[in-house]
Amino acid sequence: MNQEELLYAPTHEWVHVGEDGIATIGITDFAVEQLTDLVYMELPDVGATVTAGEEFGEVESVKAVSPLYSPISGEVIEVNSGLPDELEVLGTDAFGAGWIAKIKMDGGAPESLLNHTTYKTQIAGEG
Amino acid sequence: MSSTTELLKTPLHPWHHDNGGRLVDFAGWSMPVQYTSIIEEHNACRNGAGLFDVSHMGRFFFADPNACEFLNGLTTRRVHPMAAGKIRYSLMTKEDGGVLDDVLVYHLQDTTGAPFCFMVVNASNRQKILDWLTQHGDLEKLGFEDRTTKTAMIAVQGPRALEIMDPLCETAPSTLTYYHGMMTKVCGVDSIVSRTGYTGEDGCELTVPADDAIQIWTSVLEKAKAVGGGAVGLAARDTLRLEAAMPLYGHELTETVNPAQVDVKFAINLKDRQFPGRDAIAAARKDNTLPRRVGLVMEGKRAAREHSLIYLGDQQVGEVTSGTFSPTLQRPIAMGFMNMEHLEIGTEVEIDIRGKRLPARVCQLPFYSRG
Numbered sequence: 001m002n003q004e005e006l007l008y009a010p011t012h013e014w015v016h017v018g019e020d021g022i023a024t025i026g027i028t029d030f031a032v033e034q035l036t037d038l039v040y041m042e043l044p045d046v047g048a049t050v051t052a053g054e055e056f057g058e059v060e061s062v063k064a065v066s067p068l069y070s071p072i073s074g075e076v077i078e079v080n081s082g083l084p085d086e087l088e089v090l091g092t093d094a095f096g097a098g099w100i101a102k103i104k105m106d107g108g109a110p111e112s113l114l115n116h117t118t119y120k121t122q123i124a125g126e127g
Numbered sequence: 128m129s130s131t132t133e134l135l136k137t138p139l140h141p142w143h144h145d146n147g148g149r150l151v152d153f154a155g156w157s158m159p160v161q162y163t164s165i166i167e168e169h170n171a172c173r174n175g176a177g178l179f180d181v182s183h184m185g186r187f188f189f190a191d192p193n194a195c196e197f198l199n200g201l202t203t204r205r206v207h208p209m210a211a212g213k214i215r216y217s218l219m220t221k222e223d224g225g226v227l228d229d230v231l232v233y234h235l236q237d238t239t240g241a242p243f244c245f246m247v248v249n250a251s252n253r254q255k256i257l258d259w260l261t262q263h264g265d266l267e268k269l270g271f272e273d274r275t276t277k278t279a280m281i282a283v284q285g286p287r288a289l290e291i292m293d294p295l296c297e298t299a300p301s302t303l304t305y306y307h308g309m310m311t312k313v314c315g316v317d318s319i320v321s322r323t324g325y326t327g328e329d330g331c332e333l334t335v336p337a338d339d340a341i342q343i344w345t346s347v348l349e350k351a352k353a354v355g356g357g358a359v360g361l362a363a364r365d366t367l368r369l370e371a372a373m374p375l376y377g378h379e380l381t382e383t384v385n386p387a388q389v390d391v392k393f394a395i396n397l398k399d400r401q402f403p404g405r406d407a408i409a410a411a412r413k414d415n416t417l418p419r420r421v422g423l424v425m426e427g428k429r430a431a432r433e434h435s436l437i438y439l440g441d442q443q444v445g446e447v448t449s450g451t452f453s454p455t456l457q458r459p460i461a462m463g464f465m466n467m468e469h470l471e472i473g474t475e476v477e478i479d480i481r482g483k484r485l486p487a488r489v490c491q492l493p494f495y496s497r498g
């Protein structure tokens with residue numbers, strides 16, 4: 001994925017909105033770096049309905065459990081089922097092979113999502 | 128990110144800040160939770176030598192060695208008479224047996240051979256214990272001084288810890304037996320060196336003047352790096368102590384927990400002694416209705432965390448107080464409290480992890496002990 005074309009939630013999820021109304025979502029490399037030592041990820045179920053801003057899964061590091069918030073609303077049509085067994089992929093390719101789920105969008109992307117520049121500004125203040 | 132401007136800072140704070148330490152509020156102190164990866168830091172300590180800034184711990188100095196006799200009236204274990212050079216782990220309890228803190232009491236000699244008494248308390252309990260001591264004795268008469276901010280405390284832990292520390296000290300720490308301490312020069316500076324720690328590894332802890340802390344830290348760190356070690360943050364300190372099944376105040380030890388529940392017999396001596404909480408501990412030992420500390424192992428990757436509930440069938444039989452994914456064992460481990468009738472090793476239970484019941488098994492503590 002071209003990071004400059006993605007949208008970002010302030011909670012560090014990314015979303016790629018496809019022309020077919022199918023969105024691919026994941027978590028950013030910044031999130032992965034902040035979490036460190038990932039050991040477990042709980043994916044949503046295919047067929048589940050997700051709502052923008054609400055929890056759809058969780059990621060667990062040695063230290064703590066962090067919820068994953070859906071950046072968009074819609075129906076889960078596919079999940080990266082191999083990802084929980086190879087979480088190290090998130091460390092090397094968070095925006096590609098580390099995708100988490102594909103969502104059939106219900107409406108457009110929320111306006112609260114950030115573009116690449118705005119998101120970069122946000123994380124510069126957090127890191 | 129929360130502001131850390133009003134937090135207390137250890138003398139090593141500038142070093143943490145400049146070397147990638149992720150600083151968080153820990154008991155009112157700005158402390159490094161990790162520098163790189165928790166697992167890497169954990170393994171650096173288990174396999175080489177880890178350096179920990181533990182300067183946030185409260186350090187109480189008593190010029191009058193009679194302080195040991197005074198403290199002996201408040202500790203669950205005898206700390207007087209105790210030969211000079213000895214250190215003891217003990218608890219301080221209230222009348223109802225609730226734990227105020229777990230502490231180390233040192234009886235040492237200064238460089239002139241004059242004996243003194245020293246006590247290390249948890250950062251979160253420093254004021255509470257100071258108040259408790261003030262209520263029970265004349266601290267001024269005992270030459271009391273809170274040296275927490277005047278000194279730094281560095282733990283050097285791991286299988287290679289003593290070998291790297293020996294050449295840096297005037298008297299080698301390896302000449303000390305476990306739970307003994309001394310005054311000696313570390314990198315040329317008068318310091319307290321003790322063969323103590325909180326990781327399950329061999330090693331020592333150094334109490335050094337605040338102004339010399341960074342110089343000593345960087346000298347030790349250089350040696351540690353040469354044996355595959357490095358700086359370790361509070362997160363890995365927690366995974367290390369948990370694998371070693373050492374209780375942590377606020378988790379396994381609290382004001383509502385009786386020491387008899389925690390399985391720390393080595394820290395309790397009731398015989399011919401009087402201290403606040405003594406009778407409550409004696410009574411709790413015979414009370415089979417009180418839950419007892421338990422160790423649990425799980426399969427997979429999902430760890431039980433503090434407050435996760437433990438079930439046997441439909442019945443809730445306990446609660447988790449500490450849990451993590453164990454870097455050494457490569458599986459989730461947890462400590463908690465469970466009803467006595469289910470404590471047999473191998474008992475299969477379930478732990479509710481955010482709505483899902485996952486299997487766990489009662490196991491022997493500690494989860495890890497060094498070879």
